[in-house]
Structures are given as C-alpha cells and as structure tokens.
Amino acid sequence: MNQGLVRQINDIVRPYRKARMGLLIAISNPVGQRGPTPPLAWQYMIGRNWYKHMIHGTASVNGVHGQQPVEMTLFAWPENRIADWHSVGGWYTQQYGYPCVLCVSPTGHTKMLRYDNGKMRYGDDLGPWDPSHIEDYGMAVFGKSYACTAIDGDYRCMQFPEFNRKEGTHFGALSDYIGSEYILLFPKSRICSASKVGRHSIEDLANICNIPYDMVEQTYLYEPDDPTEYKETFYALYVRKARLQEVFGVYKRTLMCRDINWMICVTPRGYMYHISPFTNSKTGLTTDSLPNIAYDPHADEFLALLAKDKWELCGNYGRFSLYTYKSFMETHDRYIKTISPDPTFTYCPPTVMTVVTGHNIIQKILKTPCVLA
Numbered sequence: 001m002n003q004g005l006v007r008q009i010n011d012i013v014r015p016y017r018k019a020r021m022g023l024l025i026a027i028s029n030p031v032g033q034r035g036p037t038p039p040l041a042w043q044y045m046i047g048r049n050w051y052k053h054m055i056h057g058t059a060s061v062n063g064v065h066g067q068q069p070v071e072m073t074l075f076a077w078p079e080n081r082i083a084d085w086h087s088v089g090g091w092y093t094q095q096y097g098y099p100c101v102l103c104v105s106p107t108g109h110t111k112m113l114r115y116d117n118g119k120m121r122y123g124d125d126l127g128p129w130d131p132s133h134i135e136d137y138g139m140a141v142f143g144k145s146y147a148c149t150a151i152d153g154d155y156r157c158m159q160f161p162e163f164n165r166k167e168g169t170h171f172g173a174l175s176d177y178i179g180s181e182y183i184l185l186f187p188k189s190r191i192c193s194a195s196k197v198g199r200h201s202i203e204d205l206a207n208i209c210n211i212p213y214d215m216v217e218q219t220y221l222y223e224p225d226d227p228t229e230y231k232e233t234f235y236a237l238y239v240r241k242a243r244l245q246e247v248f249g250v251y252k253r254t255l256m257c258r259d260i261n262w263m264i265c266v267t268p269r270g271y272m273y274h275i276s277p278f279t280n281s282k283t284g285l286t287t288d289s290l291p292n293i294a295y296d297p298h299a300d301e302f303l304a305l306l307a308k309d310k311w312e313l314c315g316n317y318g319r320f321s322l323y324t325y326k327s328f329m330e331t332h333d334r335y336i337k338t339i340s341p342d343p344t345f346t347y348c349p350p351t352v353m354t355v356v357t358g359h360n361i362i363q364k365i366l367k368t369p370c371v372l373a
Helices: 003-018 084-096 132-142 166-171 203-208 241-254 291-295 298-307 322-330 350-364
Strands: 022-027 052-061 068-077 100-104 111-114 120-127 146-151 180-188 212-223 229-239 264-266 271-276 312-317 335-339
Touching: 003 146, 022 084, 022 132, 052 084, 052 132, 052 298, 068 084, 068 132, 084 100, 084 111, 084 120, 100 132, 132 146, 132 229, 132 322, 146 335, 166 335, 180 241, 203 229, 203 241, 203 350, 229 241, 241 350, 271 298, 271 322, 298 312, 312 322
Parallel strands: none
Antiparallel strands: 022 068, 022 100, 052 068, 052 146, 100 111, 111 120, 180 229, 180 264, 212 229, 212 335, 264 271, 271 312
C-alpha cells in the first residue's frame, strides 16, 4: 500500500478514532463486478448514527486472467451500537460468501472476525489498528494478489449540511436522518385508520412499511401570555426516497379523518412543506399554482410524488429549523413551550417476519380505493 493512500485512510479514520467509534470493514461486492454496491438490509441500519466509505482494490481470483475489482465497505459505528457489528458482519458473509470481516474496536484493537452460516465463531488478533490491515484482510480472502487502491468519502453526501443538529435532538433521532431521508411529522390525536384495511395503527403501518419512527411530545400555551399548558403527541417518520411513494399511497388510504391539524414533510435537502392527504384537485399540482414554491429549486420532483396519489401541498416554509417549525405552528394557534422525545416510547425495529408479511399487507392496502379523495 503506497504512503499517500495510507495517509488518506488515516485522515478519514482519525476523527472516528477520536470519537471512540468502532470500525467494521466487509467485502461488499462480488469480485469482478463493477457498479453500485447492493444496499445493506434496512432493518440493520434503523436508528443509525454511522458513516460509510467505499474501499476499492483489485485481486486475481478464480483463475480469471488479470486483476479484478474488489470493493469493501468501511462502517464507523458509535460505541453504543457495537453490538450491531456481528449481525451486519454476518449479513455480508452470508450475502457474498466471504468468511470473515475486519473489526476495529473503539480502543483501536483490530480483529478479523470469522463467520459460519452468519454466526461469528472466533476472531484472529491483528493488534493495534493500521491501514495495512485492510490488505491483510484482502489477502486472507483472495490471496497475495490483493491490493488496496483507493477509498471514497462518506457515501451519504448529506444534502442539508447547514442544519443545526443540536436542534434535532428535540425530535428524537431526527438528526440521524435529516439530509438523507424524507421526514414526516404529524399529530397522533384525531387520526384513525379505515376499517376496510384492518384498522392498522400508525405504528403498525410504519412497521409493515419497514420505516423507523419516533414519538415526540409538544407542550403548548393557549396564548403567548397565558401560562396555561396542554400537550400533544406526534409522530416523526423517517422514510427513504425509494419507499416514499409507497408510504404516501398507504397513508392516503388509511388516514380516515380530514381533521388533521397539520402534517409536515421535510425533504432531504431540508425544505419544509405543509401537506395533506386530502385534496379536491383532479389534475394534480404544479409549481405555477404555488407562488411559495420558489424556495425549493427541486420542487418539481417532490410535487410529482405528491400528485401521484393526489396529496395536497398547502405551503412551503423554506429550510427546516426549530425557528421555522415553531413559526409554522404559531400559524395554527399553537404556541410551543417545549418539544422533547416521548419518555415512555422506545423504538423497536420490526422483525424479519413482520417485514416479509408487511409486503403482502402493503399490496393489499394499495389495491384499496381511497376512503376520501
């Protein structure tokens, strides 16, 4: 490994080491095949606060003439998520058939973990972390022909880097998702499900759609100068773009009550929209009919997702922040005093069986006509 690449890897890894984050490196693409790495199963990454880098290399394997591309993925995990290492490592070894992964503890101790049928059996001790261990790992799998050639930056390329992540802690895990996923916020009160689709709760629907969520409490004042308080609980759903149309379709057919005081969608680029599942429009939505839309240069993409199931766009409030959120709520006569995660709520990811069964339930719901247009 050349010294320039060693310095580059150390520059990437150093902040994670200082933050006492663990590293997991796994071969993540079949040898000889170029292109996007197949995604890690979503249930492994729920509630994440992690970073991910692609490591490129070459090897001569299986009698193929010449060097073939080899791709590895480097994950940096917070210390309180280290238990996820074994399940993620097992997923990769089962997915691609390579028997081991490279693991670096928060203290910098390096091991090559070996798996059998997705279960970790034992680890080979490699000593203190050094970038050369990446090539040791590659050679253990592919032989001495393996060579590490490059490493990429954090793959997420956050689309809303200016967001103050300390503000996101008021909403639970929102800071982990903003800038990469769509975020739906709406109140728990006065929401019920249509009987024709089995009376699934909002929590049930989130689980069968395989999307993580939070429950958050807001304390309001009746008037700015009135000390009388009341509370409201609302949901924060974190939806990847590939699932957003499906989620819009499911909730369009199951939110039975028109009296939803507010529903907000924050896009990955940080724009905050006031939306509703109910509209009288027969032609969909266009940017021409919404003068506020000039805030977002990528509005057409989002409008197309809304229009497919005839969701109504009620307004665009610019970039999401605690200030713009509170300003929006005041337009609905809700003067926020406090926002905090619901102390009684703990998110539990759905089981694999729930996800598999949920696919059939989703298809059944999407075939159901909308209760209210």
